[in-house]
Amino acid sequence: MFVKQFKYSADNLGYLVFSTSEGIAIDAGGVDDMLAFAEKNALHIKYVINTHSHHDHTQGNAAILERTNAQFIDCKQIRSDQTLMLDKESLEVFCTPGHTDDSVTFKGDDFLITGDTLFNGTVGNCFTGDLHAFFLSLKRLMSLSGHFKIYGGHDYVIESMEMAKTIEKENPHIEAYLKKYTPGLVVSTLADELRVNPYIRFNAPPMIKNLQKRNMPVDTEFDRFNGIMEIY
Numbered sequence: 001m002f003v004k005q006f007k008y009s010a011d012n013l014g015y016l017v018f019s020t021s022e023g024i025a026i027d028a029g030g031v032d033d034m035l036a037f038a039e040k041n042a043l044h045i046k047y048v049i050n051t052h053s054h055h056d057h058t059q060g061n062a063a064i065l066e067r068t069n070a071q072f073i074d075c076k077q078i079r080s081d082q083t084l085m086l087d088k089e090s091l092e093v094f095c096t097p098g099h100t101d102d103s104v105t106f107k108g109d110d111f112l113i114t115g116d117t118l119f120n121g122t123v124g125n126c127f128t129g130d131l132h133a134f135f136l137s138l139k140r141l142m143s144l145s146g147h148f149k150i151y152g153g154h155d156y157v158i159e160s161m162e163m164a165k166t167i168e169k170e171n172p173h174i175e176a177y178l179k180k181y182t183p184g185l186v187v188s189t190l191a192d193e194l195r196v197n198p199y200i201r202f203n204a205p206p207m208i209k210n211l212q213k214r215n216m217p218v219d220t221e222f223d224r225f226n227g228i229m230e231i232y
Contacts, residue, residue, distance in 0.1 A: 001089045001108045003151060004037055005185055006030035011155045012056055013186060015113055017106065019087035022046045025070065026106060026113055027153060028060040035067060047084060049073040049093075051115025051153055052103040076102045096141070098134025099124035105141065111149040112141060112190070119152035120188045121160030121177070123199040126229070135225050138200055146191030155186045160197075167198045167232055168206055199228055 004016045008030035015026040016034050024047040028034050038045055048070045050057050065072055073084075081094045092107040099116045103124075106113040116124035117134075118141055126134045161178050164171065173195040177188070193200060201207045202224035211218050216227035 019089045022086040027057040031060045031063045045070045052100040096137035115153040
């Protein structure tokens with residue numbers, strides 16, 4: 001299974017995930033580019049879906065549905081783990097609430113499309129106010145193998161790494177992370193994120209020391225995550 005990334009608007013990222021002849025459009029804001037790629041590669045767009053229902057992610061839905069015979073899947077209707085078939089390959093979809101109640105993540109053999117739950121270098125805002133649900137969503141992603149590629153919903157890498165530098169001034173991995181960054185293809189691995197993304201580094205000793213210096217609770221993982229989100 002393959003992933004093609006499309007940048008649209010200022011920093012939004014949409015995706016066409018595809019197998020030999022079938023694909024699924026995820027957050028398809030770059031409609032013309034996506035359809036041109038599909039035509040060039042003889043791909044039938046089977047499904048249209050979103051990582052969550054914020055307008056900047058759904059704005060291409062109507063146009064791509066009008067120009068294809070794809071089936072629309074409403075992310076609001078996903079309540080438990082599901083599997084979508086592209087040719088004979090499977091793409092998992094599971095709920096990752098926190099940024100929004102309807103946030104979902106897509107899992108292939110070696111990649112995750114995480115929308116605004118987990119970005120390359122940071123995490124999304126917890127607009128639901130349910131920080132514990134957000135924590136559990138991130139924990140589920142963190143439990144996967146470090147080789148998984150992370151494809152987020154926006155390109156916030158430069159700003160995120162500037163923030164990471166202020167939070168962990170001595171982190172030796174940030175510069176290496178930035179050297180691998182290219183705006184033409186925004187991707188990192190989960191292992192990369194665990195080395196530099198401060199919001200999922202609540203188990204890292206330097207981050208725990210950072211919180212202790214600020215007299216924040218560190219007894220549990222959630223205490224530490226809550227502390228990082230509260231401070232930064």
